[in-house]
Each structure stands twice: as C-alpha cells, then as structure tokens.
Amino acid sequence: MNYTYRIYPDLHQSATMLEWLETSRQVYNRALGELKDWINSRKCLMDRCSLNREYIIPADVPFPSYHRQQNDLPKLKQTWPDLKNVYSQVLQTTIRRLHDTWKAFQKRGFGFPRFKKFGQFKSFLFPQFKDNPINGFEIKLPKIGSILISYSRPIPDGFKVKQVRVLSKARGTQWYVIVSIQSQVSIPDISVHGRAIGIDLGLERFATTSDGNFFERPKFLKSQYSKLKLLQRRAARKQKRSANWEKAQIKVARLHNEITAKRKDFHYKTAHNLCDQAQTIFAEDLNTVGLNRGMLRKECIDASFGAFLSRLEWVCWKRGVFFMRVNPNGTSQTCPSCGATVGKPLGERVHHCPECGYQTHRDHAAAEMVLWRGVNSVPVGNRGMETACAGVLAVAQTSSQVPKSRQGTTRNSKK
Structure with a gap:
C-alpha cells in the first residue's frame, strides 16, 4: 500500500x-x-x-x-x-x-x-x-x-x-x-457476494448504475478553462527562459495540479459511494486510449475514465467488494429486457425496444446490460463465497440479477 x-x-x-x-x-x-x-x-x-x-x-x-x-x-x-x-x-x-x-x-x-x-x-x-x-x-x-x-x-x-x-x-x-x-498479511481473493450492480460510464452522466442511480459529471477542465487560457496567454508573451516566464509557467502548472486534484477527489468519492451501494460491481472494460483520440477526446480526457476504473478497482479491493470488467461492445444497442438488438444513434438518449416495449434511459439500459453480462461471465465456482475483507454478508442468488425475459418470461413494463 x-x-x-x-x-x-x-x-x-x-x-x-x-x-x-x-x-x-x-x-x-x-x-x-x-x-x-x-x-x-x-x-x-x-x-x-x-x-x-x-x-x-x-x-x-x-x-x-x-x-x-x-x-x-x-x-x-x-x-x-x-x-x-x-x-x-x-x-x-x-x-x-x-x-x-x-x-x-x-x-x-x-x-x-x-x-x-x-x-x-x-x-x-x-x-x-x-x-x-x-x-x-x-x-x-x-x-x-x-x-x-x-x-x-x-x-x-x-x-x-x-x-x-x-x-x-x-x-x-x-x-x-x-x-x-x-505487512505480512494474506488476503484471499474476493468472490461474488451480496448485492450486484452494473455501471455504465458516459459524458452526459459520468456513471449510471443498473438500479437507476447516476452521478453527474463535473467539468473540471471546462470550469477553469477561461482562467487557464488567460495564464497560458500571459506565459506565451514572456521571454522564454526568463524569470518572469518561469513564474508564469509555475502559475499554469499549479492550476493544472489543482484541476487534477479535484478530479482525483471526485473519482475516489464516487468509488466509495458505489461500494456503499453494493458488494459486487461490474463495469465496462472501455478502450480509454481510443476514446482519448476520438472526436470527443477533450471531454473524455477531462472525465478520465481509465483513471476512474483503476481507482474503483483499488477501492473495491480495499473494501472487500468484488469488481470485474465486462465487454462493452453493444451494451447500449441491446435491450436488457428481451435481448433484441435496438440500434440507435449517439444523440438518441432514450432506449425504446420495439419488440417488448421496454423504455428507459439509454445509460440505464446499458448499465443493466453490463450487469447481465457480468453475472453470466462469473465462473460458477466463484459465486456465493464470503471474504475476510467483507465479513459476513448475505449472498444474493445469481439468478435474481438476470432479467426475467432471460429466464423464459417477457417483461413489458415501462420506466
């Protein structure tokens, strides 16, 4: 540690x-x-x-x-x-x-x-x-x-x-x-136990859970962008390598350090909040390198999804919460109720399935799909075990986390 x-x-x-x-x-x-x-x-x-x-x-x-x-x-x-x-x-x-x-x-x-x-x-x-x-x-x-x-x-x-x-x-x-x-302490591997949730990460909402909760995304860089732009302009006008240029560069570096500290604090607080809600967490295994090179790279870098997932994994390990990343491909294009493929552009923020009529927010549907994939990808021998970190907790039945339509019935409710 x-x-x-x-x-x-x-x-x-x-x-x-x-x-x-x-x-x-x-x-x-x-x-x-x-x-x-x-x-x-x-x-x-x-x-x-x-x-x-x-x-x-x-x-x-x-x-x-x-x-x-x-x-x-x-x-x-x-x-x-x-x-x-x-x-x-x-x-x-x-x-x-x-x-x-x-x-x-x-x-x-x-x-x-x-x-x-x-x-x-x-x-x-x-x-x-x-x-x-x-x-x-x-x-x-x-x-x-x-x-x-x-x-x-x-x-x-x-x-x-x-x-x-x-x-x-x-x-x-x-x-x-x-x-x-x-310290010479042997910590056993954490297994699936307790209440499970899935997490979908995005730019409109930073994180959306499968039970409907979500966390707004603070725009750390954008909120300080005007001040950062002013400091960088002042630094660019100074003679390079001069004493005044060095002072201006220090002000820019301190503002960047302040933005980084606020982002890190938000990540850890969000991770602890998620660990308070469940004892098993599944998250998307995002290609963060590709996101940081795409059209929305400035927003993705400001959100720092890769850093958040690493910190969430560390907090889960420290608090005895099972954490696993699942395949993110098609989570927002698949109905979590009936499993049908529902294609929709990025601007469409509501999921409406024409097959079963299930309707909810796009990110919430993706989080439910992440939960379903996570529960079904866990090995059978790794379910329902207690850990030394988590203590004595009630073990949830795995089948209760799977949508009813996946178990042979159809759900037509709307949210």
Missing part, C-alpha cells in the same frame, strides 16, 4: 532535491545511450557498413544489463564528481527504472525508452529503510535531512515502511513523498 504526504522542504533542501533530479536524469540518459549504442552496433549487416555512421563496439562486449551499469557507477564517480552528492541507492534505482522500461518494451513490443528532457524527471526513490523515517511531523531522508511533513493519516500498526519516493509537482514548487508500507 502507498500513502501520499505533502512535505515542506526549506530552500536548501529543495535546491538539493532539484539537483538530484537533474543528476538522475543525466544518469538515465547516459545509461540509455549505452543501451542504444550497443543495439545499433548489432543492426549492421555482416557484409556491409552504414554510409552515415558506424558504432565501433567490439563483438565480445556484453549487453549493458542492469547489474553491469550499476557496477559502473562507482567508477563513473571518479570522472563525474556530481554523482558523489547523490545518495548511491537513488542512482541505482534510476538504472533500475530504465531497465524496467526496457523489459516492458520487450514484453509488449512498443514503447522504446526515450531520452528525458530537462524537467521531465520528476521523482527519485529511496528503496529501503531500516526504521520508520517518519518521526512526529518530520520525515528523515538520507543526505537530505529532516523535512516537515503533513502527517495526514498515521501508518497502521503492523506495517513497515519499505521505500519512499520523493515526487516533484508544479515545476518543483510542491513536493510530496509516496510512502510504501507492507
């Missing part, structure tokens, strides 16, 4: 951490350069050479793996004095960060690691601690010292601090620490 706290370093500590970020960025780029040079030296054909450039690296030189580049750091400090100012394990985790990205690229086939520009490296990691570094309202970090911390919630008993990541926001004017805590 991760706990995030706001910290308030003094001017000297803030300058030190900014220097560490810049040094870590340079170490990352240097290690990536070695990796790319080794790969490019193996691309040339055996019987010819490139006319533009040639990487002269002997054939017996091994691949620059994580352990090799990490072991080169002590030797590199002899010619690079700035590395001595940075905590050694911070530099090691920077190399680890590069090779984790390299392994992820090899696994998925795209996303080759890129060089980091100035200001793009925004965090560094302390990988281990013997004792709890938080003492009262201060956190003690190696080679940085004690920093004031907003200790908003205490670490639970039985948990130990494993690592601390220092995060910079708003162009280095706001600092946070992400404390990773761990």
Whole structure:
C-alpha cells in the first residue's frame, strides 16, 4: 500500500532535491545511450557498413544489463564528481527504472525508452529503510535531512515502511513523498457476494448504475478553462527562459495540479459511494486510449475514465467488494429486457425496444446490460463465497440479477 504526504522542504533542501533530479536524469540518459549504442552496433549487416555512421563496439562486449551499469557507477564517480552528492541507492534505482522500461518494451513490443528532457524527471526513490523515517511531523531522508511533513493519516500498526519516493509537482514548487508500507498479511481473493450492480460510464452522466442511480459529471477542465487560457496567454508573451516566464509557467502548472486534484477527489468519492451501494460491481472494460483520440477526446480526457476504473478497482479491493470488467461492445444497442438488438444513434438518449416495449434511459439500459453480462461471465465456482475483507454478508442468488425475459418470461413494463 502507498500513502501520499505533502512535505515542506526549506530552500536548501529543495535546491538539493532539484539537483538530484537533474543528476538522475543525466544518469538515465547516459545509461540509455549505452543501451542504444550497443543495439545499433548489432543492426549492421555482416557484409556491409552504414554510409552515415558506424558504432565501433567490439563483438565480445556484453549487453549493458542492469547489474553491469550499476557496477559502473562507482567508477563513473571518479570522472563525474556530481554523482558523489547523490545518495548511491537513488542512482541505482534510476538504472533500475530504465531497465524496467526496457523489459516492458520487450514484453509488449512498443514503447522504446526515450531520452528525458530537462524537467521531465520528476521523482527519485529511496528503496529501503531500516526504521520508520517518519518521526512526529518530520520525515528523515538520507543526505537530505529532516523535512516537515503533513502527517495526514498515521501508518497502521503492523506495517513497515519499505521505500519512499520523493515526487516533484508544479515545476518543483510542491513536493510530496509516496510512502510504501507492507505487512505480512494474506488476503484471499474476493468472490461474488451480496448485492450486484452494473455501471455504465458516459459524458452526459459520468456513471449510471443498473438500479437507476447516476452521478453527474463535473467539468473540471471546462470550469477553469477561461482562467487557464488567460495564464497560458500571459506565459506565451514572456521571454522564454526568463524569470518572469518561469513564474508564469509555475502559475499554469499549479492550476493544472489543482484541476487534477479535484478530479482525483471526485473519482475516489464516487468509488466509495458505489461500494456503499453494493458488494459486487461490474463495469465496462472501455478502450480509454481510443476514446482519448476520438472526436470527443477533450471531454473524455477531462472525465478520465481509465483513471476512474483503476481507482474503483483499488477501492473495491480495499473494501472487500468484488469488481470485474465486462465487454462493452453493444451494451447500449441491446435491450436488457428481451435481448433484441435496438440500434440507435449517439444523440438518441432514450432506449425504446420495439419488440417488448421496454423504455428507459439509454445509460440505464446499458448499465443493466453490463450487469447481465457480468453475472453470466462469473465462473460458477466463484459465486456465493464470503471474504475476510467483507465479513459476513448475505449472498444474493445469481439468478435474481438476470432479467426475467432471460429466464423464459417477457417483461413489458415501462420506466
């Protein structure tokens, strides 16, 4: 588990951490350069050479793996004095960060690691601690010292601090620490139990449940768009890299950080509200990457459906609620009462089935369809079990969640 706290370093500590970020960025780029040079030296054909450039690296030189580049750091400090100012394990985790990205690229086939520009490296990691570094309202970090911390919630008993990541926001004017805590507790897998609901996500209504409840979508970016536009215009008129330009950029970054914080708060409150309503939640497995590239990309990015689903899954796990994503294809084009295909354009917001006469809001019908697909896609052996997180709860019968027409009868009611 991760706990995030706001910290308030003094001017000297803030300058030190900014220097560490810049040094870590340079170490990352240097290690990536070695990796790319080794790969490019193996691309040339055996019987010819490139006319533009040639990487002269002997054939017996091994691949620059994580352990090799990490072991080169002590030797590199002899010619690079700035590395001595940075905590050694911070530099090691920077190399680890590069090779984790390299392994992820090899696994998925795209996303080759890129060089980091100035200001793009925004965090560094302390990988281990013997004792709890938080003492009262201060956190003690190696080679940085004690920093004031907003200790908003205490670490639970039985948990130990494993690592601390220092995060910079708003162009280095706001600092946070992400404390990773761990406890030797075995948590069983959560199974289907209790009351089940389906969720449909949309732009008219942020979330609509299968029982008819819905949550309006706050337009976080649009409500601050005029102010953001004004700040960006002022920043564009300043001389680039000047002191006034930097001040204007800080104001823009702080407004973006404020919008992000409001969106995150709304996501978590909505997730907890949904967990209060049911013990089993099914949601659409949306292609959020495609939505963020479509015609309504600005609205979809402002809503951040992908971030909400990830946070909802985390809140469900923490509260012992079963969560599963289902196939979203055709949920709004299928009648949840009789199963007939009812095609309708995006602008038509009412679902009316000509087969059975069932009528309701489009999003509500889609949420009911999500619930039906979720209930029928759960393995039989995973139904009706209790979990340690949820405690003793009544187990709902799965068949009661399926529309009556799916069980052999027809429903002609209207809503």
